[in-house]
């Protein structure tokens with residue numbers, strides 16, 4: 160399928176009560192592309208990401224993930240919400256990594272990684288445990304499978320969270336400020352894992368404040384402010400030569 | 415080097431190393447007075463209780479292990495266990511219904527909880543006992559057809575059944591609130607993580623929400639058990655021969671009211687103390703961790719202090 164791992168969003172609108180958080184946002188991500196989203200606090204970055212895997216529903220606009228309308232099916236006059244089972248099925252193809260890790264504290268690292276395949280896909284337990292071990296090893300945590308999240312550092316927890324997403328074999332992984340809750344010395348270990356993923360051709364949308372990561376790893380970059388995409392294009396190009404005054408002002412602050 | 419000389423000089427002045435001197439707790443005058451008063455009052459009460467012949471301690475001792483009292487105690491224990499077990503299950507169901515995104519189900523559960531928490535248990539017990547006045551016949555069958563059978567409600571709703579129904583339905587409402595409190599202690603991020611993996615609602619409840627809510631639900635449930643043990647005394651009004659009613663039946667004959675009330679109270683006290691021990695253990699176990707206690711002890715690694723500032 161050529162549409163796997165793609166995102167097309169056009170004129171997405173989303174309001175919380177009277178506050179419009181996304182104002183006609185467009186987003187185009189190709190398969191295997193790494194897209195970073197930057198912007199000031201409250202500009203709607205998280206909301207956009209959360210719409211892409213259905214944690215929020217969009218009010219209007221077209222949102223296609225993996226080539227399918229996400230969370231809805233289209234008829235002549237409306238978009239109808241999909242039944243929960245269908246939505247859950249679509250979600251299994253989109254991984255999400257949260258700022259606060261959100262590992263299940265009642266499960267060990269291995270059980271966390273296995274949770275998706277075993278509980279959702281009803282995969283074989285033994286096989287899933289083996290796969291979980293491989294994934295934990297690939298994020299450098301082969302020894303830590305039996306630990307509970309409370310016994311792991313933030314950086315380790317976030318790597319387990321990434322492994323948990325990977326265990327579902329998603330076509331896309333969304334990262335919402337994956338390193339913002341980490342001690343500075345732990346940021347590198349998580350970014351390295353993400354860089355590995357990028358090399359292996361995973362489609363990734365990353366909300367981040369790590370401009371170094373954006374510059375080195377990202378293909379495209381989006382700068383959002385106040386619910387609008389102000390500037391988009393090649394990551395290195397924007398970071399070194401921002402065209403819009405608002406982008407220039409923001410980059411001057413963070414760099 | 416400098417430290418050592420300093421210490422030695424101090425030692426010679428005071429005669430005792432200041433670092434080794436004990437630190438004494440301050441006791442206020444109020445504390446001494448409080449001790450004196452409470453010892454006096456306590457001794458006075460004990461003396462009066464022990465010497466007042468109207469307490470009839472001999473009678474208390476005689477009936478403490480009387481067969482009808484012990485049978486009453488057994489029934490009290492049975493009612494406590496049965497109504498707590500059923501009430502907890504129903505309460506869990508109500509809490510899940512209450513959290514449902516299907517509005518009518520959530521509203522129905524909310525209405526149930528409001529109704530059963532908003533009226534006295536005693537009234538509810540008497541109500542269930544007299545339900546046959548409302549529905550003389552209970553018919554089981556398919557609505558709007560004549561298939562089915564009718565049962566005489568009066569025969570079905572004996573005192574013990576009414577007691578069990580009343581206590582269970584009431585307890586369910588309280589347990590529902592406890593479970594709901596436990597649910598709301600589970601972070602939003604946990605639910606989002608489960609959602610993003612594509613977990614179904616039931617799976618999310620079973621594997622993510624309920625396990626994490628347990629630490630706050632279990633100690634609260636223990637408290638309910640202790641409360642329920644004493645609450646069962648209310649069903650004596652229905653003529654159920656539980657602990658209190660068994661005592662009442664005896665003193666109705668012998669007029670030894672106070673001694674028999676003491677017998678019942680002592681049993682309630684003993685059972686409460688017996689239940690308090692596991693309860694305090696449960697509370698300890700679940701008080702500090704909001705999550706399950708890891709099986710293995712935490713391995714602490716000390717990092718060099720000269721890390722980068724946060």
Ligand SMILES: Nc1ncnc2c1ncn2[C@@H]1O[C@H](COP(=O)(O)OP(=O)(O)OP(=O)(O)O)[C@@H](O)[C@H]1O
Nearest residue numbers: 175176178180198199200201202203204205206207
């Ligand atoms: N569930 C919600 N209900 C009401 N308002 C919300 C909700 N979620 C987000 N908002 C509002 O939407 C706006 C955008 O929020 P969003 O979290 O998308 O910003 P962000 O760009 O991710 O910011 P940050 O960098 O601080 O994470 C904010 O003003 C926020 O207060």
Ligand SMILES: [Mg+2]
Nearest residue numbers: 204205206335
């Ligand atoms: Mg955000």
